[in-house]
Amino acid sequence: xxxxxxxxxxxxxxxxxxYAVPEMLRSQVxxxxxxxxxxxxxxxxGYIVALSEAADVExxxxxxxxxxxxxxxDSEMLELTKWMSEYYFSSWGEAIEAAIPxxxxxxxxxxxxxxxxxxxxxxxxQNLKPTPAQKNALDDICKDIHTNSYHTYLLxxxxxxxxxxxxxxxxxxxxxxxxxxxVLVPEISLTPQTVERFKSRFHTHVxxxxxxxxxxxxxxxxxxxxxxxxRIVVGARSAIFAPVKDLGLVVVDEEHENSYKQQDAxxxxxxxxxxxxxxxxxxxxxxxxxxxxxxxxYRAKQGGYKLKExxxxxxxxxxxxxxxxxxxxxxxxxxKLRIFSNALEKGIMKALDSGLQAILFLNRRGFxxxxxxxxxxxxxxxxxxxxxxxxxxxxxxxxxxxxNWQADPPEICPACEGSYMNYFGLxxxxxxxxxHRIFLNKRIGRMDTDTTQKRGSHKRILSDFKNRKLxxxxxxxxxxxxxxxxxxxxxxxxxxxxxxxxxxxxSGERTFNLLTQVAGRAGRGDVKxxxxxxxxxxxxxxxxxxxxxxxxRFYRSxxxxxxxxxxxxxxxxxxxxxxxxxxxxxxxxxxxxSALLRARLKKIPxxxxxxxxxxxxxxxxxxxxxxxxxxxxxxxxADVMWMNKILKEVLTKFGKPSGIYTAVDVDPL
DNA sequence: AGCACGCCGACT
DNA sequence: GTCGGCGTGCTC
Numbered sequence: 001x002x003x004x005x006x007x008x009x010x011x012x013x014x015x016x017x018x019y020a021v022p023e024m025l026r027s028q029v030x031x032x033x034x035x036x037x038x039x040x041x042x043x044x045x046g047y048i049v050a051l052s053e054a055a056d057v058e059x060x061x062x063x064x065x066x067x068x069x070x071x072x073x074d075s076e077m078l079e080l081t082k083w084m085s086e087y088y089f090s091s092w093g094e095a096i097e098a099a100i101p102x103x104x105x106x107x108x109x110x111x112x113x114x115x116x117x118x119x120x121x122x123x124x125x126q127n128l129k130p131t132p133a134q135k136n137a138l139d140d141i142c143k144d145i146h147t148n149s150y151h152t153y154l155l156x157x158x159x160x161x162x163x164x165x166x167x168x169x170x171x172x173x174x175x176x177x178x179x180x181x182x183v184l185v186p187e188i189s190l191t192p193q194t195v196e197r198f199k200s201r202f203h204t205h206v207x208x209x210x211x212x213x214x215x216x217x218x219x220x221x222x223x224x225x226x227x228x229x230x231r232i233v234v235g236a237r238s239a240i241f242a243p244v245k246d247l248g249l250v251v252v253d254e255e256h257e258n259s260y261k262q263q264d265a266x267x268x269x270x271x272x273x274x275x276x277x278x279x280x281x282x283x284x285x286x287x288x289x290x291x292x293x294x295x296x297x298y299r300a301k302q303g304g305y306k307l308k309e310x311x312x313x314x315x316x317x318x319x320x321x322x323x324x325x326x327x328x329x330x331x332x333x334x335x336k337l338r339i340f341s342n343a344l345e346k347g348i349m350k351a352l353d354s355g356l357q358a359i360l361f362l363n364r365r366g367f368x369x370x371x372x373x374x375x376x377x378x379x380x381x382x383x384x385x386x387x388x389x390x391x392x393x394x395x396x397x398x399x400x401x402x403x404n405w406q407a408d409p410p411e412i413c414p415a416c417e418g419s420y421m422n423y424f425g426l427x428x429x430x431x432x433x434x435x436h437r438i439f440l441n442k443r444i445g446r447m448d449t450d451t452t453q454k455r456g457s458h459k460r461i462l463s464d465f466k467n468r469k470l471x472x473x474x475x476x477x478x479x480x481x482x483x484x485x486x487x488x489x490x491x492x493x494x495x496x497x498x499x500x501x502x503x504x505x506x507s508g509e510r511t512f513n514l515l516t517q518v519a520g521r522a523g524r525g526d527v528k529x530x531x532x533x534x535x536x537x538x539x540x541x542x543x544x545x546x547x548x549x550x551x552x553r554f555y556r557s558x559x560x561x562x563x564x565x566x567x568x569x570x571x572x573x574x575x576x577x578x579x580x581x582x583x584x585x586x587x588x589x590x591x592x593x594s595a596l597l598r599a600r601l602k603k604i605p606x607x608x609x610x611x612x613x614x615x616x617x618x619x620x621x622x623x624x625x626x627x628x629x630x631x632x633x634x635x636x637x638a639d640v641m642w643m644n645k646i647l648k649e650v651l652t653k654f655g656k657p658s659g660i661y662t663a664v665d666v667d668p669l
Numbered sequence: 670a671g672c673a674c675g676c677c678g679a680c681t
Numbered sequence: 682g683t684c685g686g687c688g689t690g691c692t693c
Contacts (some may be wrong), residue, residue, distance in 0.1 A: 004693095006693090011671085011692090012670060013670075013691090015692095015693080017693035018693045038693090039692065040673090041671090041673080041692095054693085056691075060692095061693065251692080271678080332689080655689085655690095656688095656689080656690085657688095658687070658688050659687090659688090
């Protein structure tokens with residue numbers, strides 16, 4: 001007789017906890033249902049993860065009531081959330097609460113929602129005839145869906161090569177077999193245009209999960225999926241937990257996008273969760289990107305994923321020409337430091353004067369400032385980590401955010417002895433005002449987080465640009481993604497260096513991705529597109545490879561570096577952040593914890609290879625945030641699950657020093 | 670996390 | 682003597 005249940009709670013504490021089931025409720029208890037349980041001094045919502053015949057501890061309390069008639073979590077979802085909690089160092093309860101709609105967290109069962117299903121009319125679209133490369137990928141994917149054999153595919157297709165058509169036809173395959181599909185897209189590309197592509201092919205079978213839906217509306221969509229009414233789910237990160245029936249296919253579009261990583265506990269990566277979910281369900285997972293993450297491409301090369309390449313644009317459209325402008329030449333020509341080179345200024349003028357449009361990218365300075373030489377482009381880097389040093393205004397020092405190494409900022413360039421050291425990151429705010437000054441009579445629109453706060457303004461700016469009410473669109477990251485306007489003749493990148501020199505080992509990768517995405521915006525119609533990229537580092541492999549649209553070349557250079565430095569994909573990183581009001585205390589405790597970790601790792605046998613490593617502590621990139629000082633410790637390891645066990649053991653020994661808060665981020669970005 | 674327990678200094 | 686500071690430990 002199952003007289004006890006094991007229950008987890010949505011708090012950052014390990015469970016599960018045992019409760020006795022009152023006789024009245026015996027017939028109703030089931031794994032996956034929510035229950036009200038007495039926990040310490042109050043009642044809380046818990047999730048039943050197992051039934052048992054006996055309790056593991058004494059003084060077990062009885063559960064108060066059972067909330068659900070039907071379980072909100074099936075066995076697959078329990079397995080997925082359990083895995084997430086172990087891999088991403090959260091509690092099982094926290095992982096579960098990330099996986100269910102907000103409306104279910106406080107024990108509610110029904111939410112009044114205005115259902116305005118207003119049967120929107122969508123144009124019907126049909127399958128396009130696949131290219132040979134598309135067909136090759138589809139044949140394999142469909143066969144695996146048909147035979148329920150879990151596999152992950154990496155679909156590497158250049159911009160404009162028709163990845164979406166592959167997704168659509170694969171979903172079609174699944175649907176014919178009576179199976180459901182989940183499509184993950186990055187938050188920013190969850191636009192009406194994207195959604196429409198799926199709705200126009202599959203009509204009412206599609207449910208959409210935005211983060212901006214009202215809780216009620218979100219819950220409605222969730223129920224529509226749970227009941228089996230919707231068989232296709234399109235949504236951002238958390239849509240990976242959609243309660244679909246008979247999952248056949250999971251698509252992760254733009255799999256390299258950072259928005260797939262949740263930034264608070266549980267700090268999961270939706271791509272990894274997607275792969276795990278497909279594995280549990282015996283489904284197929286398709287990762288798609290023009291610029292795959294190194295992690296995914298490496299796995300594919302190692303044989304872990306099936307690699308499918310779409311290396312030509314549909315209708316054999318040419319890739320746009322990318323011109324790299326060497327800003328050191330401008331310097332040598334003796335001109336004052338200017339924001340726009342002649343080439344960029346003239347390029348924009350030419351496009352606009354011939355009645356076409358231009359897009360200008362600003363990479364916001366963010367929080368860090370690097371130092372480089374205006375004459376030779378040399379950037380000051382850390383001796384030990386090869387990471388860009390960040391200039392700290394208060395200390396007047398250059399700091400490494402990995403190992404805490406410090407240096408004085410050089411007065412003359414260590415490489416060429418030039419005397420113009422440039423404190424970069426300053427002055428990028430001026431770009432927009434410069435455009436108004438230079439392109440006087442042109443209609444200029446700006447799109448960034450400041451100008452798109454108001455609801456609908458995002459859409460308005462884009463439609464103005466689409467309808468040619470604007471000549472020039474100036475914007476940050478958000479204009480790089482997915483814009484498809486045939487009138488764009490020129491795309492300019494003001495400074496590739498701001499992305500390149502952030503003190504982060506992924507900066508080269510991000511720069512290559514950004515430039516490739518940007519280049520993909522030009523020449524979508526009949527006009528041949530052109531891209532102008534300004535940089536002080538024209539020979540950097542990320543920039544040179546982006547110029548040639550050559551992912552393979554970028555991948556070779558990047559992996560070479562990462563292998564040497566034992567960075568992902570050759571090792572996993574786990575970041576432990578300590579936070580506290582007192583700078584000294586926080587540093588002291590971080591030193592203590594890293595010493596404990598080092599001592600514990602010394603005990604592991606040398607047979608365990610590669611040996612895990614402790615790096616730091618070092619101040620976080622934003623060392624002081626809202627009156628808290630933050631220090632990071634990094635662990636490098638091959639096996640996250642194993643490392644997490646050791647970390648848990650050490651953190652238990654470390655205890656909870658008062659006023660110090662710790663957070664763990666596995667595979668941080 | 671969140672909260673009660675307990676053991677120290679400043680007050681009616 | 683007791684109010685309250687926050688450091689410690691536990692939650693089935």
